[in-house]
Amino acid sequence: MFVNTTNEEEILKALRNGDEEAFLKIYETYWYHVFMIAYKRLGKKEIAQELTQDLFLKLWEKREALRPQKIGNYLSVSIKNSVIDHINAGLVANKYVDFYKSYAEQSSSATQQVVEFDDLTEAIEKGLLKLPVKTQEVFKLSRLDRWSSEKIARHLNLSEKTVGYHLTKSLKFMRTYLREYLLMFLAAFFL
Template sequence: MTNEPMNAAPDDDVLLMNAIRNKDKKVFETFYKKYYRQLFVLAYRYVGNTEAAEEIVHDLFINIWNKASQFNIQYSMKSYLFRSIVNASLNFLKKEKNEAAKQRGYINLQQPEDPEEDRQKEEELLLKKLEEALELLPPKCKEVMYLSRFGKLKQQEIADQMNISLKTVKNHLTYGFQKLRLELGKSGAILMSIFLLLKMILR
C-alpha cells in the first residue's frame, strides 16, 4: 500500500484493481485462482505450517477485497503480493516466537520444580549442615568421623590408620553420632542425619 501514483503499475494491474474496487467478484475469483498456489508455497516455505500458510494467504486476499479503494500498487501486483506474503510470514514467526516465550514463562511459573531436583537440593543442604556439625566435634572424634564418612574407610581400617583400638573407633563413632544428632536436631535435619550417620557407623 502506498501513496505513489497508480500509473507506475502495468496497465493490466490498473484494470485489475479498478475491477476489484468495483467489487467485480468474477475478476477477483480469477485473480485469486491465478496467484493462490504460488503465494501459499511461498508462505509455507517461511512458516512450515499448512494451516498458518493458508491463513496468511487468505488474509491477504480478504484485505485486498475489503480495502481495494485504499490500494495504490507501485510496480506490479505480483511483486506486491509476494512482498506482502513475506512480510506477513515474518510477522507470524515473530508472533509465534513471542507466544512461545510467554508460554514457557507461564509454564515455569505454574509447574512445581522437579521433585528429584528438590530432593537433591535438600540432601545437599543436609550434607552441608552435617559437615558444619562435624567441625564442632573433638579433634580425634572428628578425624574418625571424617575417615568413616568421607574417607569411606571401615572401622578396622580406621583403627589401623590411627593406631587405636577398634573399640576406641566405635566409641568415637557413637559419641560423634550422639553429638551430631543433637546439633542437627536443632536445625530440623535430625531424620536425614540419623540415616546418613547410621550408614557410616553400621558398616
C-alpha cells in the same frame, strides 16, 4: 501472472471498483504463488493456507484504498510480512509459555494453578461462544481435537478452503479475545 501491464492495470481498477470477477481473476492467478511463498518459509500447509486466505480477504476488504503498481509484487511482499508477523506472534506465545512454566514451577499452590487453568478454560469457552456455530465446530476439531483440515472437511462436508476460512476467522478472533484475557491476568499477577 499477468503478462500484459495494461490488462493488470484494468483488473486492479476493476478490483478497486468492487468487481468480484476481477478479484477472482487475481485470486486464481496468484493464490498458489502466494501460498507457496508462505509454505516454503513455514513448512506447514495449514498455516500457509490460513495466512494466504487471510491476505486475500484483506485484499478484498481494503481494495478501494490499495494502489499497488504490480499486484504480484504487492501480494508477495504482503505474504512475506504476514509470515514474519506469524513467526513473531509465535515467539511471543513461546515467551508467555516459558514464563508461565517458570511461574508454575515456582508456585507452591496447586489450588491456584487449578483455578487459573479453569479461568483460562472458561475464557476460551466464552470466546468460542461468540463465534458462529460452524466456526466454533471447526476450531474445536482443529485446535482441541487436533484434526487436520482434510479430516475436518470430510467430517463436516465442507471444502478445505472453507475449513481454512473458518480456522482463520476463529484464530484471529481468539487471539484478540485471549490477548485481552492474558493482559488482565498478567496485570493481576504483577500487582
